[in-house]
Amino acid sequence: MQTGEESTRQLKVARQVQRDLSEIFRLGAREYCQGRMVTVTRVRVSSDLEYAHAYLSIFPSGNAEEVVQSIAARAREIRYQLGKRVGKQLRVVPELTFALDDSLDYIENIDRLLKSDSKENPDG
Numbered sequence: 685m686q687t688g689e690e691s692t693r694q695l696k697v698a699r700q701v702q703r704d705l706s707e708i709f710r711l712g713a714r715e716y717c718q719g720r721m722v723t724v725t726r727v728r729v730s731s732d733l734e735y736a737h738a739y740l741s742i743f744p745s746g747n748a749e750e751v752v753q754s755i756a757a758r759a760r761e762i763r764y765q766l767g768k769r770v771g772k773q774l775r776v777v778p779e780l781t782f783a784l785d786d787s788l789d790y791i792e793n794i795d796r797l798l799k800s801d802s803k804e805n806p807d808g
Contacts, residue, residue, distance in 0.1 A: 694729045701736050701778065702727040704769045708762060709755075716758060718751050720744065725785040729778060736778035739785035748784055756782045 690698070702724045709722040716722075723741040730736075740755065742748035755762070759780045767777040 690729070691731065694731065694733065697733055697774065697778075698727040698729045698736070700770060700773065701729065701766065702738070704766055705738055705762070705780075707769075708765050712765075716755055716762065717742075718747075718754060720748075720751050722751070722755070725787070733774070734776055734778055735781070737781045737783065739783050741785045741787075745786075748786070752782055752784045 705724045705727070709717055709724065713719060713722070721743040723743070724738050725741045726739045728737045740752055742751050759782065763777055763780050766780070770777060
């Protein structure tokens with residue numbers, strides 16, 4: 685296996701963690717997410733399955749960084765909730781880190797720029 689490639693086991697664990705984190709955030713939106721809608725867009729798991737890095741998309745996106753920091757501050761609590769869900773399937777519940785996935789904002793910005801360009805340049 686080449687460096688940077690994820691194993692089948694890593695991908696399966698990542699998908700399971702993504703599903704379970706999504707459910708935790710859905711059920712605990714007030715508690716963990718300040719009432720915002722949080723989507724777990726991607727999870728990357730280390731090769732030893734001990735660390736999971738989750739990318740979160742926040743809607744509405746105002747103060748999204750603050751929401752992610754709030755979630756990160758409660759990572760131990762969220763990991764405990766995750767452990768109750770995956771405890772039977774995984775020997776070790778991965779340590780969690782969270783980051784903002786701003787790719788949707790990036791796409792919206794490009795879309796907005798393209799629309800404004802087409803209005804200025806109707807021939808283009």
